[in-house]
Amino acid sequence: MKHLKLIITAIVLTILLGLAFLATGAPEKQADIKVFTVSKVNQNQTTQRLVEGGYIKSSWVLPVARLMTLRFGLIEPGGYKISKSMNARELIVILTSEPQLKWITFPEGLRKEEIGERLAKQLHWTDEELEKWNSTYTAMQYDYREGVYFPDTYLIPLDENGLDTAQKMINRFNEKFQGYPEKFAAKDIKWTTALTLASIIQREAAGAHDMPLIAGILWNRLDQNKQLEIDATVQYARGKTEAGWWSPIKGSETRSLESPFNTYLNKGLPPHPISNPGMDAIDAVLKPEETDCLYYLHDSEGVIHCSTSFAEHELNIDRYLR
Numbered sequence: 001m002k003h004l005k006l007i008i009t010a011i012v013l014t015i016l017l018g019l020a021f022l023a024t025g026a027p028e029k030q031a032d033i034k035v036f037t038v039s040k041v042n043q044n045q046t047t048q049r050l051v052e053g054g055y056i057k058s059s060w061v062l063p064v065a066r067l068m069t070l071r072f073g074l075i076e077p078g079g080y081k082i083s084k085s086m087n088a089r090e091l092i093v094i095l096t097s098e099p100q101l102k103w104i105t106f107p108e109g110l111r112k113e114e115i116g117e118r119l120a121k122q123l124h125w126t127d128e129e130l131e132k133w134n135s136t137y138t139a140m141q142y143d144y145r146e147g148v149y150f151p152d153t154y155l156i157p158l159d160e161n162g163l164d165t166a167q168k169m170i171n172r173f174n175e176k177f178q179g180y181p182e183k184f185a186a187k188d189i190k191w192t193t194a195l196t197l198a199s200i201i202q203r204e205a206a207g208a209h210d211m212p213l214i215a216g217i218l219w220n221r222l223d224q225n226k227q228l229e230i231d232a233t234v235q236y237a238r239g240k241t242e243a244g245w246w247s248p249i250k251g252s253e254t255r256s257l258e259s260p261f262n263t264y265l266n267k268g269l270p271p272h273p274i275s276n277p278g279m280d281a282i283d284a285v286l287k288p289e290e291t292d293c294l295y296y297l298h299d300s301e302g303v304i305h306c307s308t309s310f311a312e313h314e315l316n317i318d319r320y321l322r
Helices: 002-023 043-052 061-069 088-095 112-123 127-137 162-177 180-186 191-204 208-223 231-238 251-256 279-286 310-320
Strands: 034-038 078-082 101-105 153-157 295-298 304-307
Touching: 034 043, 061 088, 078 088, 078 153, 101 112, 112 127, 112 153, 112 162, 127 162, 153 162, 180 191, 180 279, 191 208, 191 231, 191 279, 208 279, 208 295, 208 304, 231 251, 295 310, 304 310
Parallel strands: none
Antiparallel strands: 034 078, 078 101, 101 153, 295 304
């Protein structure tokens, strides 16, 4: 009796194993390789999307494939090159490995070197490739040295050339910026001038809410031929420190750092943008808030306070910063 139970159990297990192999087989004999994307917001829908896309036959196939391959890792957000000609065991090996395409998010206000650092980390660039990003791929045209690498989230292949990535970001900028050169031209403003001013506003603002006011103040200073006296431009000229790219400047640096980007020493705008701005900053340049203010500061809560004279500005410094 005991032997009979063992035989029956072995038969059942064999049948189940056979069914598992059949169920985890490839849905099609031949099929093209396609990119299957997993976003950060719908990871829990991945299995259902694989079923709906025809990559697996049923939602329970994937757990079976995990058991058969001992692959229990998470399916990370990203892009995976898979095919309907792959069986479920092959799929789960790919899906639990590093994504072949990475989602990389670039917030507003980064300079191109910061963008390069994020790309290098996510795409496993060598130091040589990072240097090419900084000095070659993003320096082929003067007007495209900075400001046109649009802040957004991109799906980038691990093996993509840095030059192609730069062009991808420029293309996104061109899409978003479409029609704006004409709008600025109607106000007798070059698009490059507008982008440079937007890049400063992006670094100076506490949020989109105070960008139009800062734009109005900076336009006032430019119209009155005053130095802009913007810390962010000095930070850009100084470059990276142990505390990062945008660490606070010292008062001596505003007076001693010789650079066309030092807006304490030079009148007008710097030679080109100092960061890569978003559309709110660009819109603020186009539609600045009307104001008589010439100075501004943010208090410890990030609230902006502006003034019409330097004496009033000094009072605001005493009131809000000391």
